[in-house]
Amino acid sequence: MTNKMIEMISEIKNDSSLLDTLNGQSNIIEESGMDSLQLINFILKVEDEFEVEIDFDDFDLSHLSSIDTFLHFINQRK
Amino acid sequence: MGNRKVTILCSGFGLGFYIPGLILDYQLNKREVETEVLVFENYITEDKKNKINGSRQTYHANFKAALLSARMPSDIRDSLALDEVAGLIEQWKLEKRQHFIVLSGHWVYLLDQLRAQVDYSLNVHLLYVDSDRSPSWSSLLKYNPDYVQHYREVWLYDSNKQQLNYRIDVSEQPIIPYLERSDRYVIHGGGWGMGTYQGKIPELQEAGLQLDVVAYELHETNVNAPNIRYYMNDPAWNAWSRGENGGHQLPPFSEITAGVEPHYTSKLEHHRLYDVIKGARGVISKPGAGSLMDALSSATPIILLDAFGKHEQRNAGLWLAYGLGITYEDWQKSGYSTEMLEPIHHKLIQQKKVCKNYTDYFMEETYG
Numbered sequence: 001m002t003n004k005m006i007e008m009i010s011e012i013k014n015d016s017s018l019l020d021t022l023n024g025q026s027n028i029i030e031e032s033g034m035d036s037l038q039l040i041n042f043i044l045k046v047e048d049e050f051e052v053e054i055d056f057d058d059f060d061l062s063h064l065s066s067i068d069t070f071l072h073f074i075n076q077r078k
Numbered sequence: 079m080g081n082r083k084v085t086i087l088c089s090g091f092g093l094g095f096y097i098p099g100l101i102l103d104y105q106l107n108k109r110e111v112e113t114e115v116l117v118f119e120n121y122i123t124e125d126k127k128n129k130i131n132g133s134r135q136t137y138h139a140n141f142k143a144a145l146l147s148a149r150m151p152s153d154i155r156d157s158l159a160l161d162e163v164a165g166l167i168e169q170w171k172l173e174k175r176q177h178f179i180v181l182s183g184h185w186v187y188l189l190d191q192l193r194a195q196v197d198y199s200l201n202v203h204l205l206y207v208d209s210d211r212s213p214s215w216s217s218l219l220k221y222n223p224d225y226v227q228h229y230r231e232v233w234l235y236d237s238n239k240q241q242l243n244y245r246i247d248v249s250e251q252p253i254i255p256y257l258e259r260s261d262r263y264v265i266h267g268g269g270w271g272m273g274t275y276q277g278k279i280p281e282l283q284e285a286g287l288q289l290d291v292v293a294y295e296l297h298e299t300n301v302n303a304p305n306i307r308y309y310m311n312d313p314a315w316n317a318w319s320r321g322e323n324g325g326h327q328l329p330p331f332s333e334i335t336a337g338v339e340p341h342y343t344s345k346l347e348h349h350r351l352y353d354v355i356k357g358a359r360g361v362i363s364k365p366g367a368g369s370l371m372d373a374l375s376s377a378t379p380i381i382l383l384d385a386f387g388k389h390e391q392r393n394a395g396l397w398l399a400y401g402l403g404i405t406y407e408d409w410q411k412s413g414y415s416t417e418m419l420e421p422i423h424h425k426l427i428q429q430k431k432v433c434k435n436y437t438d439y440f441m442e443e444t445y446g
Binding site for chain 2 (some may be wrong): 035036037039040041043044059061
């Protein structure tokens with residue numbers, strides 16, 4: 001799942017080098033290079049891909065502090 | 079001695095941070111005060127500016143994306159067009175600009191730079207048109223927690239203190255008595271046409287209500303639908319472009335009717351949608367800053383749809399606590415009762431009397 005998420009970021013950024021540079025510990029906001037709209041699109045794509053509905057009332061940006069943290073957040077809601 | 083001119087600093091991110099600025103501009107001019115309106119988007123880099131329309135389309139089509147965007151703090155300093163900003167501050171210094179009304183937190187970085195470079199004091203009203211910090215202000219607070227210390231904060235409405243302090247009179251025309259109004263309801267999604275309003279139209283139609291719908295795109299209109307009149311802002315308009323007279327203008331607005339090319343026009347004193355709202359039984363909308371301003375000015379009850387972000391949730395909470403609106407769900411349960419709305423109209427009239435006119439307040443504070 002970590003790799004799937006990295007692939008999604010790489011696609012949104014249209015930057016295949018991210019496949020090599022990002023890992024589970026990478027900070028999604030700071031290390032992906034996504035701007036705010038790309039970040040929003042990424043989160044919405046994650047909802048579709050992982051078939052999970054995120055309640056944004058309890059969503060905090062700390063959930064994006066790493067790819068693994070976000071995956072943990074997603075898995076808790078599946 | 080500073081310049082008496084008032085610089086009104088708006089943002090096109092939402093019409094709630096733009097239209098009030100132009101109304102204040104008009105009202106200060108009428109009081110013979112020279113003004114200039116500036117829109118923040120003219121001081122960000124071209125690539126960022128070019129993305130705004132894409133964001134707007136996304137947020138219009140997907141309210142969830144819009145809600146998520148409201149929770150995304152962003153450091154706007156990364157987006158500033160540095161040459162344009164430096165040129166603007168130089169101009170302000172040369173003209174000894176002193177008086178500012180600020181509707182978006184993004185401007186505060188520029189004011190901080192001006193303040194550091196001049197030897198006179200600035201008179202800056204940070205004008206909050208929501209009852210809690212909207213995204214530009216909450217982002218500013220995150221990256222610059224002490225931003226308020228050099229400026230005056232003015233809360234039109236304050237959800238922390240549960241107070242309504244000031245009003246912006248959209249028009250000086252008298253309030254239309256409730257029973258003299260046409261039996262119609264305005265429904266809209268704010269400047270970017272966001273939220274759940276479109277989904278409500280079929281059930282309102284089915285209930286036989288007559289609607290004035292502000293559509294966002296032409297394909298959303300159905301001019302043959304019974305009991306519905308459609309309106310639109312000119313889709314070619316944007317807040318950061320200047321009009322024919324060289325100044326910023328209110329969004330050109332038109333009714334959309336079958337077989338007639340829309341004729342978009344704007345007034346100087348207020349947005350033309352207000353002329354529809356002031357004669358309506360109620361406005362069905364999210365609790366945005368513009369909706370609150372229109373409601374208090376015209377004593378038209380708001381029927382509250384889902385909020386865009388925490389600041390609008392706080393707006394809704396405050397409006398409900400004062401009895402100035404009703405949730406869509408409660409109104410629907412009442413069978414779309416007009417009788418439930420009339421007392422709200424009277425409360426709005428009373429509240430309008432209690433709140434001070436912000437333009438008058440600014441004049442008193444600034445010029446004595």
